[in-house]
Amino acid sequence: MWHGRAGAISLTFDDGMRSHLDAAIPLLDERGLKGTFYLVAREIAGGHPTLEDFRPALESGHELGNHTIHHPCSCANEVQSQPIIHGCLEEMTLEDMAAELDEADLRFREVFPEVERWGFAYPCYNTFVGRGGGRQSYVPLVAERFAYARAGGEMSKSYNSPPLMDLHCLYSWKCENRSAADMISLVERTIEAGAWSVMIFHGIEEGHLPVDREAFRGLLDYLDAHRDDVRTAPAIEVAGEAGSNPRS
Numbered sequence: 001m002w003h004g005r006a007g008a009i010s011l012t013f014d015d016g017m018r019s020h021l022d023a024a025i026p027l028l029d030e031r032g033l034k035g036t037f038y039l040v041a042r043e044i045a046g047g048h049p050t051l052e053d054f055r056p057a058l059e060s061g062h063e064l065g066n067h068t069i070h071h072p073c074s075c076a077n078e079v080q081s082q083p084i085i086h087g088c089l090e091e092m093t094l095e096d097m098a099a100e101l102d103e104a105d106l107r108f109r110e111v112f113p114e115v116e117r118w119g120f121a122y123p124c125y126n127t128f129v130g131r132g133g134g135r136q137s138y139v140p141l142v143a144e145r146f147a148y149a150r151a152g153g154e155m156s157k158s159y160n161s162p163p164l165m166d167l168h169c170l171y172s173w174k175c176e177n178r179s180a181a182d183m184i185s186l187v188e189r190t191i192e193a194g195a196w197s198v199m200i201f202h203g204i205e206e207g208h209l210p211v212d213r214e215a216f217r218g219l220l221d222y223l224d225a226h227r228d229d230v231r232t233a234p235a236i237e238v239a240g241e242a243g244s245n246p247r248s
């Protein structure tokens with residue numbers, strides 16, 4: 001059980017987008033729900049929000065998480081065409097990745113010194129560096145540095161069940177282009193399984209991988225109305241509870 005509820009949901013938002021500030025956070029706050037916002041630790045041109053723009057969210061109880069500086073993804077990944085991408089994983093070594101993680105961590109701790117424990121989201125859900133016979137997992141580097149980390153997963157069965165789950169390679173659900181009914185059915189399956197699901201959002205009717213604003217609102221209304229069945233909380237809170245005392 002999750003604080004007396006059958007299941008747990010964490011709502012996570014990637015890449016520090018404008019619609020997180022303008023749409024997601026107000027809709028969450030209206031319902032007293034808190035999310036997790038994985039930010040890229042460098043300034044991005046073109047009206048992209050700054051790290052400081054997310055300070056009010058932190059101060060009102062949302063979680064801010066580390067999503068690297070350069071957002072390295074697979075060289076073969078089509079998201080390489082996005083402007084926030086720099087470098088690519090097949091060309092990187094574990095030393096390169098350690099430097100990337102440490103540089104980002106330093107930057108986040110400079111801007112948000114009050115945050116002691118940080119979570120991480122793997123850019124593009126990729127957890128490796130190198131290619132072919134030289135390919136290696138960078139999950140161990142993340143485990144040394146972060147309280148937990150969110151990876152990817154299949155839609156059909158990607159919740160996390162303590163105590164067997166890996167806190168540094170959590171499965172997650174991608175919610176882009178999903179209807180409210182789709183997302184609610186995911187929540188219902190999570191409750192039935194007695195598990196924890198991490199839902200991933202990018203833009204709310206904005207940019208790449210968007211979700212419809214009304215669909216998102218429908219999900220939040222469901223979570224709000226079913227608080228007795230499902231605990232909705234930032235990933236770092238659920239990870240701390242799941243890691244220390246499973247299902248208490």
Ligand SMILES: [Zn+2]
Nearest residue numbers: 014015123124
């Ligand atoms: Zn991302």
